[in-house]
Amino acid sequence: MFHWNGRGDRPALLTEKDVWSYERLTEEADGIAAHVGRRCLVFLLTKNVPEAIAGYVGFLSHGIVPVMVDAALDAELLAELVVRYRPSFIWTPQARKAEFVGAEGAFSLGDYVLLDRRETAPFPLAEELALLMTTSGSTGSPKLVRQSYANLEANTASIIEYLHITPEERAITNLPLHYVYGLSILNTYLTAGASLVVTEKSFFSREFWRLMREQRVTSLGGVPYTYAMLKRLRFFQMDLPALRTLTQAGGKLDPELHAAFAEDCAQKGRRFFVMYGAAEATARMGYLPAELACAKVGSMGKAIPGGRFELLDDAGKIVTEAGRIGELVYYGDNVTMGYATSGKDLSRGDERQGRYVTGDLAQFDADGIYTIVGRKKRFLKIFGKRTNLEEVEHILRRWLAETGSSAEVACAGVDDHLYVFVTDGAMAGKVVPYLSSKLGLHFSAFAAKFIPALPKSASGKTLYRELEQYYDV
Amino acid sequence: MNDNMKKYLEVFETMFQVDEAKAKTLNYQDVVAWDSIGHMDLIATLEDTFDIEMETNDIIDFSSFAKGVEILRKYGIDLGE
Numbered sequence: 001m002f003h004w005n006g007r008g009d010r011p012a013l014l015t016e017k018d019v020w021s022y023e024r025l026t027e028e029a030d031g032i033a034a035h036v037g038r039r040c041l042v043f044l045l046t047k048n049v050p051e052a053i054a055g056y057v058g059f060l061s062h063g064i065v066p067v068m069v070d071a072a073l074d075a076e077l078l079a080e081l082v083v084r085y086r087p088s089f090i091w092t093p094q095a096r097k098a099e100f101v102g103a104e105g106a107f108s109l110g111d112y113v114l115l116d117r118r119e120t121a122p123f124p125l126a127e128e129l130a131l132l133m134t135t136s137g138s139t140g141s142p143k144l145v146r147q148s149y150a151n152l153e154a155n156t157a158s159i160i161e162y163l164h165i166t167p168e169e170r171a172i173t174n175l176p177l178h179y180v181y182g183l184s185i186l187n188t189y190l191t192a193g194a195s196l197v198v199t200e201k202s203f204f205s206r207e208f209w210r211l212m213r214e215q216r217v218t219s220l221g222g223v224p225y226t227y228a229m230l231k232r233l234r235f236f237q238m239d240l241p242a243l244r245t246l247t248q249a250g251g252k253l254d255p256e257l258h259a260a261f262a263e264d265c266a267q268k269g270r271r272f273f274v275m276y277g278a279a280e281a282t283a284r285m286g287y288l289p290a291e292l293a294c295a296k297v298g299s300m301g302k303a304i305p306g307g308r309f310e311l312l313d314d315a316g317k318i319v320t321e322a323g324r325i326g327e328l329v330y331y332g333d334n335v336t337m338g339y340a341t342s343g344k345d346l347s348r349g350d351e352r353q354g355r356y357v358t359g360d361l362a363q364f365d366a367d368g369i370y371t372i373v374g375r376k377k378r379f380l381k382i383f384g385k386r387t388n389l390e391e392v393e394h395i396l397r398r399w400l401a402e403t404g405s406s407a408e409v410a411c412a413g414v415d416d417h418l419y420v421f422v423t424d425g426a427m428a429g430k431v432v433p434y435l436s437s438k439l440g441l442h443f444s445a446f447a448a449k450f451i452p453a454l455p456k457s458a459s460g461k462t463l464y465r466e467l468e469q470y471y472d473v
Numbered sequence: 474m475n476d477n478m479k480k481y482l483e484v485f486e487t488m489f490q491v492d493e494a495k496a497k498t499l500n501y502q503d504v505v506a507w508d509s510i511g512h513m514d515l516i517a518t519l520e521d522t523f524d525i526e527m528e529t530n531d532i533i534d535f536s537s538f539a540k541g542v543e544i545l546r547k548y549g550i551d552l553g554e
Contacts, residue, residue, distance in 0.1 A: 204509050206533050229513050234529045383510065442510040 001130070001152055002029070002061040002190065010167070011195045013050045014215055016207070020050050022193075028109060029058030032091065035107035035114050039063045040088040040122060041346070043081070045071040046177040047093060048200045051112035053186065055091040056177065060152075065125055065346075066091075067132040067144060068178040072440060075099055077139075084142050085343045088122050090115040123343035128350070132340065133180055133279045139391040139439060145279040146337040148350070154333035155282035156187045158304045162287055163219075163245065163273065167193040170242075171219045172212065174203070174226070179385070181249045184283035185221055203229055209238070216242035223250030223384025225416065227257045236264050249275040249284070250384035251415055252372050255298040262293035276300035276372065279386075280356050282334040285309075286370060299371040307332030309370060311362060325373055328362040331355050378464070381415045382445045389418075392435070396420065399434060400427060410454050412467045418446050421467055425450040447472065475553040477523070481545070484518050485538060500537040523550045 007022035014020075020028070032055050036042060042059055044066040046052050052071075059066045067085060069078065071093055078099065082090075090100055094113050097105070103115035128148040135143050159165070171189045173196060175182030189196050197215045201208040203226075211217070220243060222230065227248060246265060248258075253274055265272035272293045276286035286309065288301030303309045311319035311326030319326040331354055338351035359377035364370045378389045389411040396409045400422075407424030420431045431448035435441075455466040474482075485496040489506045501507055507515070516532050519525075519541075525548040527535075535541050542552050 202509050204512055204533055206530070209529070209533075225510075229509075232513055232517060233532055234526075238529060437505065442508055443506055444510065444514060 001149065001156070001187070002057050004191075004193065007193055010193065012190060013053060014170075014195055014197045015050060016199065016211065018050075020054075025050075025054060025057060028054040029061065031058070032107065032109060032114060033058035033062035033064060036062070036064050036089055039065070039125065040119075041085060041125065041343075042066050042089040042091055043069055043085075043087040045069050045073075045090065045092040045096060047071045048173040048177065048198055049111065050198055051110040052091070052177060053196075053198065054109065055112065055114075056183075056186070057190070059091075060130060065129055065131065067134075068183065069134065070176060070178045071096065074438060074440065081142060082117075085144075085340075085346075086117075086119050086122055088117060088119045090117065124347040126337070126347050126349055129337070129346060132346075133183070134178060135279055135339075135386060135388070139388060139395065141388060141391050142341055144340045146340055146346070146348070147282055148337055151282045151334050151336050152187060154306060155184065155284055155304075156191050158306050158332075158334065159184060159188045159284050160192050161305050162289075163188070163247070165189060165192040165194055165219075169194040169218045169245075170197060170216060171195075171221070172197040172215075172217045173199060174208070175221060175223070179250075180277065180279045180283040181221065181223070181384075184277075187283075203233060212240055212243070218242055219245040219247065221247040221249070224248070224253045224257070224381070225383045227253060227261060231257060231260060236260075243270060245271045245273070245290075247273045247275055249277055251381035252298075252300070259294075259297045262297065265290075266294055274300055276370075278356070278358060280336050280352075280358075281330055281332065282336060284334070285330045285332070285356075285358075288369070292369065296365075296367075296369050299365075299369045301369060303330065303332070304334075307334065309362075309364075311364070312357075322366045323363055325361050325363050327376060328358045328360045328370070328372070329355065330358060380413055380418055382418060382441055383416065385441070387418065387439070387441075389413075392418070392420075392439075395438060396422075396431065396435070399438075400424070403427070408454050410462045410464065410467060412464045413447075413471065416445055417471070419467065419471060420446065420448040421451045421454060421470070422448060423451060423453060475551070477545075477550055478552045480522055481519075481541070481552055484515065484522060488515055488518065497538055501535075519545070523548070525550065 009021040011019050012022045012025040100115050103117045105113050106116045107114040130149040131147040132144040171185050177183050262272050271290035274288040277284040286301045308331045310329045313326045335352050335354045335356045360372050361374040362370050362372050380387050392411045405424050405427050407422050410421045413419040422428050428448045428450040432443050432446045435446050436443035455463040489504050531544045
């Protein structure tokens, strides 16, 4: 990845005050990598700044394996990840330096510093391992996805092909880099020789929209919640003449929003791509071609170039009829090697062999266009972030035990609405503030309900279905 | 305090879980709940409460309780004082 030549002073990264050419990006990236100096594990605490991107480019192009971690991750959860994976170096904003006791500053660039942990017992790394991504940004889950160099190259090439990303295109970093969708935008735009406007500004600042206009951003990506916000921000009335492409991923877009954006884009001569993916498939597995955006509202499309979908029924047989529901399975070179739950897993090889069982339930229509209709696994997307309900339950159980409560807890819900059921009335009122701060997610996504006893099966398993009657949405 | 002000205050008090005195001096990001997502909820609730539709720049500029009073006035919502 990122072995580009002959791009010289063409712009790679644009900030409010500065332009980083491809040449400068390469130099800075090489400089950071040189201070690491060997293949090893590095924690990269991500912010949308050029220094973080330079670290990423430097590590990937020099065989150094980064774990992409949100720079805003809770300190306790970050410390647990460090203990579990024993990174040799940390590339972090200065502000979090003090948390890494005993680590020495080896190099700095802008607001970022390279810390050498003097790790004496690092875990061995599999030869093809390129990158580790968290499966959930906010629960600090120790479960990481192991991505190979071949995975990244395959997915990047495929996305560039179906989105037709040319060197003239320009994206903006409104999604985080510890998130596979945000990272895939970085990978594809840089590989295509295009440029990226790098900002930490949000939609809620005039500065963001000023950058969109002045830097003539051509492409904007977002998760379902982003689209809900854009609509409320009167996006349809904004004057953004350079904008040509909108992409959506990170969960199923509400069909009403899908229709509204598809129609608005069609009128303005823009392309709107609804897409489908997962960290386990590097980033992208499916996309709805822009010309079908209006006709196939609610659908996520077909497999990306080089990939293939298949549906399996309950008996494990391949579904061949349109309209029948089955579990979605994806085949492609971007299917990652597998998970790691601790440092000793980093030496493991490819455990998936190009096949990923998604856990999503889907159907296809007569034109072979797929629609996601449900989910087999127990997780929700909260504001586009995958949130594993079992991990949230684990966090809550530990917290309840620490406060001396022996209450039982169960989590359920739908996207953007997580319900916590707890058998202790006094604790119920404290759940929402605790979870909101622990996960760094807005409290409106959570509701806590007191329940005298959890519904259980004869074998003692929680019956989550029976909790659905308590949802307010 | 007129009816509009009562409604306006109530929105702040419920949304951001603050009392009247705190609500009146509240700025964007003063409390955890008033982040970008809380902001969108605030705008949607105010639009429903007063049956108005705000423009992008007004949504972005809605940076405090006091600033909101000014902005709502532009939409013909008189909050007194």
